[in-house]
Amino acid sequence: MTTFLEEVVIDLLQKTLDFSTYRIVMPSKRAGLFLKNHFSNHSHSTHFLPEILSIEEWIEDLAKTAISPNTELLFALYETYLQLPIQKKESFSDFVKWGQILLQDFNEIDRYLIDAKAVFADLTAAHKIEAWSRSEDPTRLIKNYIQFSKSLFPLYQAFQKQLEQKQLAYQGMVYKKASENIAAHLEQSKYNYCFIGFNALNHAERKLIQTSLQQQRATIYWDTDQSFLEDPIHKAASFLRQHQKWTYFEKNDFQFVGNHYKQPKNIHLFGVPKQYAQANKIANILERIPPEDLQSTALVLGDENLLDPLIHSINNPSQALNVTMGYPLERTNLASLFELLFATYQKTHAKGWYHQPLVQLLCHPYMQQLLQGSKNNIATKLIEDIQKNNRIHLSTAYISQQLEDQSAAVSTLFRHPNPKPLQIVTACKNLILALKEKYEKQADAALVLEHLYCFHSLFQQVSDLIQQYPYLETLQDLKHLYKEILQSETVDFEGEPLQGLQIMGMLESRNLDYETVIISGLNEGILPAGKSHNSFFPFDLKIAYELPTYAEKDAVYTYHFYRLLQRAKNIYILYNTEPDVLEGRERSRFVSQLLSDPIHHSKIQHQIWSPDFETQTSRLQHIPKSKAQLQALDKVCEKGISASALTTYVRNPIDFFNRYLLGIRQSDTVEETIASNTMGTIVHDSLEDLYQPMVGKVLTEPMLKKALQLVSEKVMEKCQLHYKHGDVSSGYNYLIAQVAIRYIQQFIQSEIRLCNKHQIEILSLEASHEHQFVLPKLNKTIRLRGFIDRIDRFDGITRIIDYKTGTVDAKKLHIRDWDCLIDNYDYSKAFQVLFYTLLVTKGKIDKSIQAGIISFRNSKSGFMAFNAATPLVSQEDLDLFCEQLQHLLLELYDLQIAFEEKEIPSLPF
Numbered sequence: 001m002t003t004f005l006e007e008v009v010i011d012l013l014q015k016t017l018d019f020s021t022y023r024i025v026m027p028s029k030r031a032g033l034f035l036k037n038h039f040s041n042h043s044h045s046t047h048f049l050p051e052i053l054s055i056e057e058w059i060e061d062l063a064k065t066a067i068s069p070n071t072e073l074l075f076a077l078y079e080t081y082l083q084l085p086i087q088k089k090e091s092f093s094d095f096v097k098w099g100q101i102l103l104q105d106f107n108e109i110d111r112y113l114i115d116a117k118a119v120f121a122d123l124t125a126a127h128k129i130e131a132w133s134r135s136e137d138p139t140r141l142i143k144n145y146i147q148f149s150k151s152l153f154p155l156y157q158a159f160q161k162q163l164e165q166k167q168l169a170y171q172g173m174v175y176k177k178a179s180e181n182i183a184a185h186l187e188q189s190k191y192n193y194c195f196i197g198f199n200a201l202n203h204a205e206r207k208l209i210q211t212s213l214q215q216q217r218a219t220i221y222w223d224t225d226q227s228f229l230e231d232p233i234h235k236a237a238s239f240l241r242q243h244q245k246w247t248y249f250e251k252n253d254f255q256f257v258g259n260h261y262k263q264p265k266n267i268h269l270f271g272v273p274k275q276y277a278q279a280n281k282i283a284n285i286l287e288r289i290p291p292e293d294l295q296s297t298a299l300v301l302g303d304e305n306l307l308d309p310l311i312h313s314i315n316n317p318s319q320a321l322n323v324t325m326g327y328p329l330e331r332t333n334l335a336s337l338f339e340l341l342f343a344t345y346q347k348t349h350a351k352g353w354y355h356q357p358l359v360q361l362l363c364h365p366y367m368q369q370l371l372q373g374s375k376n377n378i379a380t381k382l383i384e385d386i387q388k389n390n391r392i393h394l395s396t397a398y399i400s401q402q403l404e405d406q407s408a409a410v411s412t413l414f415r416h417p418n419p420k421p422l423q424i425v426t427a428c429k430n431l432i433l434a435l436k437e438k439y440e441k442q443a444d445a446a447l448v449l450e451h452l453y454c455f456h457s458l459f460q461q462v463s464d465l466i467q468q469y470p471y472l473e474t475l476q477d478l479k480h481l482y483k484e485i486l487q488s489e490t491v492d493f494e495g496e497p498l499q500g501l502q503i504m505g506m507l508e509s510r511n512l513d514y515e516t517v518i519i520s521g522l523n524e525g526i527l528p529a530g531k532s533h534n535s536f537f538p539f540d541l542k543i544a545y546e547l548p549t550y551a552e553k554d555a556v557y558t559y560h561f562y563r564l565l566q567r568a569k570n571i572y573i574l575y576n577t578e579p580d581v582l583e584g585r586e587r588s589r590f591v592s593q594l595l596s597d598p599i600h601h602s603k604i605q606h607q608i609w610s611p612d613f614e615t616q617t618s619r620l621q622h623i624p625k626s627k628a629q630l631q632a633l634d635k636v637c638e639k640g641i642s643a644s645a646l647t648t649y650v651r652n653p654i655d656f657f658n659r660y661l662l663g664i665r666q667s668d669t670v671e672e673t674i675a676s677n678t679m680g681t682i683v684h685d686s687l688e689d690l691y692q693p694m695v696g697k698v699l700t701e702p703m704l705k706k707a708l709q710l711v712s713e714k715v716m717e718k719c720q721l722h723y724k725h726g727d728v729s730s731g732y733n734y735l736i737a738q739v740a741i742r743y744i745q746q747f748i749q750s751e752i753r754l755c756n757k758h759q760i761e762i763l764s765l766e767a768s769h770e771h772q773f774v775l776p777k778l779n780k781t782i783r784l785r786g787f788i789d790r791i792d793r794f795d796g797i798t799r800i801i802d803y804k805t806g807t808v809d810a811k812k813l814h815i816r817d818w819d820c821l822i823d824n825y826d827y828s829k830a831f832q833v834l835f836y837t838l839l840v841t842k843g844k845i846d847k848s849i850q851a852g853i854i855s856f857r858n859s860k861s862g863f864m865a866f867n868a869a870t871p872l873v874s875q876e877d878l879d880l881f882c883e884q885l886q887h888l889l890l891e892l893y894d895l896q897i898a899f900e901e902k903e904i905p906s907l908p909f
Contacts, residue, residue, distance in 0.1 A: 326490030353399060421477065711744050799850045
């Protein structure tokens with residue numbers, strides 16, 4: 001296959017030009033590299049290579065002015081905006097939202113050589129018409145809207161003056177200046193020009209090229225096909241049909257117009273669900289291409305976000321690849337570190353550093369690496385302390401104390417609770433240097449060091465801008481600036497552009513031809529990009545002044561798409577069959593055009609493809625018992641097994657296995673609000689302290705009233721003990737503490753009413769009880785143990801009481817089928833009170849006993865006894881319970897019965 005650039009080189013060499021006086025101007029620098037290679041391959045004699053420039057380099061040379069970085073221009077525009085006589089100035093953070101759009105509009109005005117005064121006057125008039133109403137007095141909002149329109153032209157003029165003073169320029173300024181200088185330049189310059197492969201041109205570019213052509217100082221080579229150029233409605237040649245009307249082409253040939261598109265092509269069209277499946281399919285296609293043919297293969301990514309999954313999907317790691325677009329710096333792991341750092345600063349207030357983003361920051365791999373000591377990890381140790389002591393907010397002094405001796409760079413991050421932007425940037429640079437020092441000692445850290453260098457350069461740029469423009473005062477301003485620069489930064493891949501598979505974006509494919517082309521992401525909103533209107537100028541005003549709209553952008557994408565197909569022989573096109581519901585993105589109009597193309601539609605192989613995958617059904621865990629597990633169970637039983645352990649087994653045997661045999665416990669978490677189990681502990685401990693002086697005594701009204709006065713103080717004391725470093729003075733936690741106080745007060749008040757009618761004697765509180773339970777079949781004795789909240793004597797009847805802060809269903813304390821005790825977790829409360837009865841009586845009931853629950857949530861129910869219809873626990877009841885308990889323990893020890901997960905949510909571990 002002879003490529004377009006080869007055709008150009010062959011034609012130029014045949015004309016035997018003096019290339020020492022020639023300059024070749026191309027749309028991009030990348031195409032220039034391939035052009036040089038073709039000169040090398042086709043030259044048969046020694047001669048000077050012509051100077052090859054991109055269009056932007058040539059225009060900067062003509063204007064004698066370089067295009068300034070976008071971020072610096074944005075700052076200069078804001079500085080100009082502050083100098084305007086506007087009453088209320090916006091902050092930089094608010095300005096950025098519309099300043100970028102305005103800068104783009106200024107660019108277009110100058111690139112298209114528009115009379116700025118006229119277009120802004122028309123914009124103001126259009127806004128006035130838009131805001132017109134029958135009301136004589138417009139609203140304040142409308143007045144501000146019109147006033148803003150009127151201020152745009154003065155801002156445009158002042159901005160240009162300021163840039164000239166600072167020797168800065170935006171792209172449009174440079175293009176306009178170049179178009180003004182072209183005539184003088186051609187008179188003075190010795191160079192002739194050759195323009196290669198252009199399509200869409202703005203008015204400044206048209207003037208530059210046409211002036212060069214008309215003065216016989218240039219030649220131009222177009223890259224198009226008869227199939228598109230002769231079709232009056234085909235958008236692939238809509239710009240070129242306009243260029244054909246130039247005066248120059250009335251007497252000169254319009255070259256090159258090929259006839260390649262009609263040649264036979266193998267076109268494969270694949271509808272593929274989602275991005276990762278597209279990456280999988282592309283890898284599948286590449287495997288079928290012979291290695292020697294990859295040299296002339298291009299993979300064009302419509303959506304460059306596909307790069308990550310694609311690289312991981314390619315199975316041959318030794319395959320030569322050249323990635324042209326660079327890897328976005330914002331996708332690196334280091335970017336996530338600084339994102340977390342900014343989040344940590346944002347959520348800091350008067351109480352200190354908020355734990356949640358701080359813990360996430362400390363968990364980041366780079367922080368873990370930096371704070372790894374010789375004996376332990378300081379970051380992990382600090383996280384454990386935060387969780388153990390429930391530190392919701394941490395003071396600067398506390399963090400500094402924990403980190404000072406370990407890493408000065410890390411401790412400086414938290415030295416100032418409300419740092420200035422420059423202090424944050426300095427701390428970030430110190431952090432990068434500390435990481436550099438750490439990773440320099442590792443052999444395989446070249447990529448990390450490259451990322452660190454890029455971020456250090458980025459923060460140095462931010463630092464320079466902050467010092468140059470002192471109005472950046474807030475963290476929000478800094479974050480906007482940081483993100484603005486970060487989004488434009490990439491890390492270049494190492495590769496050989498002339499060898500192997502070429503992976504590129506659509507714009508990188510300009511002027512290049514390949515025999516095999518793979519194009520992904522052919523969906524609306526990607527290829528083409530779709531309708532977007534980031535401009536202050538309305539659509540009709542753009543049409544009037546010949547400014548580009550979405551229609552022109554569509555035509556640009558159409559040209560690039562079909563130019564890729566022109567000379568290709570093997571074409572693979574992929575689109576997403578499962579577009580995002582909210583974003584639309586149905587298959588691209590290019591797909592529909594191809595399927596109805598009169599030239600190739602009959603030969604297109606179109607199929608819907610989905611990757612092969614194995615369905616994995618979620619299976620319930622099945623863990624066979626082993627002798628080692630029974631030995632672990634023996635240790636649990638020797639130490640003492642509780643009612644909660646046994647009811648955990650009834651609820652889900654896997655939870656019992658994890659918690660009691662493997663010893664996997666739920667990790668500590670910071671409670672921002674008092675958890676239900678913490679509240680239960682607070683209520684239990686408060687009642688124990690309040691009733692402790694009454695143990696061994698008959699309750700009287702004075703005793704209980706004295707305790708009633710101490711409830712608030714006691715609950716707050718227990719809150720401080722169990723809700724460590726938590727604030728209960730306001731908000732939701734205050735309400736929870738008040739609920740706990742109310743629970744206890746209501747309970748004591750009900751006790752006062754009861755003690756006036758009944759005799760209640762407190763026998764014990766939170767007492768530990770044990771019982772040696774014999775399993776004759778296994779010749780084992782199991783130690784049962786438990787803490788009983790309260791045992792009292794009520795009118796001569798001993799009551800075994802368990803407190804609950806949650807709701808209790810009294811029906812679940814009534815047993816009809818005794819098997820339900822070990823089969824149904826709903827009856828766990830009945831199991832628990834009978835278990836406590838066994839501990840107290842040792843299996844022999846020789847006096848009147850009641851066992852039951854007092855629920856603070858449904859306090860009106862009072863004491864809810866086991867089997868309330870016959871409230872006394874009989875020996876028969878206890879014997880039946882012991883029989884069920886034996887069955888449960890024998891099941892635990894049975895090697896033939898595995899630990900089977902039940903279809904209920906497992907407990908968190």
